[in-house]
Amino acid sequence: MSQPNATLEDLSIILHEKQGCPICHYGRQAGRKYLDGVMYESVNDFGLRERLVQNMGFCAFHSQEMLTFPGAKLGAAIIEQAMLKEALRRIKATSSGRNSFFSRGSKSESFHAAPDRNTCPACLHEQASERRAIEELLAYWNDDWAGLLEKSGGMCFNHLALALHLAPKATAKSLKQMHERRWREIIAQLDEFIRKQDYRFRHEPISEEEAIASRRSIDILTGEPRGVIQAKLVT
Numbered sequence: 001m002s003q004p005n006a007t008l009e010d011l012s013i014i015l016h017e018k019q020g021c022p023i024c025h026y027g028r029q030a031g032r033k034y035l036d037g038v039m040y041e042s043v044n045d046f047g048l049r050e051r052l053v054q055n056m057g058f059c060a061f062h063s064q065e066m067l068t069f070p071g072a073k074l075g076a077a078i079i080e081q082a083m084l085k086e087a088l089r090r091i092k093a094t095s096s097g098r099n100s101f102f103s104r105g106s107k108s109e110s111f112h113a114a115p116d117r118n119t120c121p122a123c124l125h126e127q128a129s130e131r132r133a134i135e136e137l138l139a140y141w142n143d144d145w146a147g148l149l150e151k152s153g154g155m156c157f158n159h160l161a162l163a164l165h166l167a168p169k170a171t172a173k174s175l176k177q178m179h180e181r182r183w184r185e186i187i188a189q190l191d192e193f194i195r196k197q198d199y200r201f202r203h204e205p206i207s208e209e210e211a212i213a214s215r216r217s218i219d220i221l222t223g224e225p226r227g228v229i230q231a232k233l234v235t
C-alpha cells in the first residue's frame with residue numbers, strides 16, 4: 001500500500017517487519033540516519049561541531065553507534081579529538097583540591113563525559129522524529145493502521161501517552177481500547193507464569209508467550225531496547 005509521505009511509508013514497513021513499538025523503531029532509524037549524515041556530510045560543519053563541543057558529543061549509545069558506520073573512521077576521529085580537547089580544557093580550568101571539582105567553573109559546563117537523552121543531538125533528533133511519526137499516524141489513522149499496530153503489539157507506554165495527548169477523541173478511544181486489550185493479555189500471561197512457579201503446578205508447561213511476558217512488559221514500560229549494535233565495529 002503506497003503512503004502519502006515518507007514517514008508513513010517507513011512506518012508501514014516497520015509495522016510489517018517488526019514487533020514492538022513502531023515509534024521507538026522509527027526513532028532509532030531516524031537517529032541512525034542523522035548520525036550517518038553527520039559522519040559523511042556535517043563533520044566539518046562548524047556550527048554542529050560547536051554544539052557537540054558544548055554538549056560533550058553524543059550520548060554513550062550514539063557515540064558507540066557512530067563507530068559502526070563503514071568508513072566513519074575519519075569523521076569519528078575529528079569529532080572525538082575535538083571532544084577530548086574540550087574535556088582537557090574543562091579539567092584544566094578546574095582548580096584542584098577537595099570539593100573544588102564540582103563547585104568551581106561555569107554552571108553551564110558539565111563534567112559528565114557523555115550527554116544524556118535530553119542533550120545528545122542524535123537523541124533530540126530521534127525524539128522530534130518520533131513525535132512527527134505519531135502526528136502523521138494520527139492524521140491518517142484508519143482501520144488498516146489500527147490493525148497493523150495491534151498486530152505489532154502496540155506502542156510503548158511513553159509513546160502511547162504522547163499519542164493520547166495529541167489524538168482526537170475517537171482515535172484516542174480506539175488506541176486506549178487496543179492497548180488495554182494487549183496489556184491485559186500480558187498481565188494474564190504473567191499471572192500464569194507466576195502460578196506455574198508453584199510446586200503444585202510445576203508440571204504444567206510454560207508457553208512461549210508466558211516465558212517472554214516479563215520481557216514484553218519491560219519493552220512496553222521502557223521502550224524498545226536500543227539493542228546490541230548489529231553492524232560490525234569499524235576497526
Ligand SMILES: [Zn+2]
Nearest residue numbers: 021024156159
Ligand atoms: Zn515507543
Ligand SMILES: [Zn+2]
Nearest residue numbers: 059062120123
Ligand atoms: Zn544519543
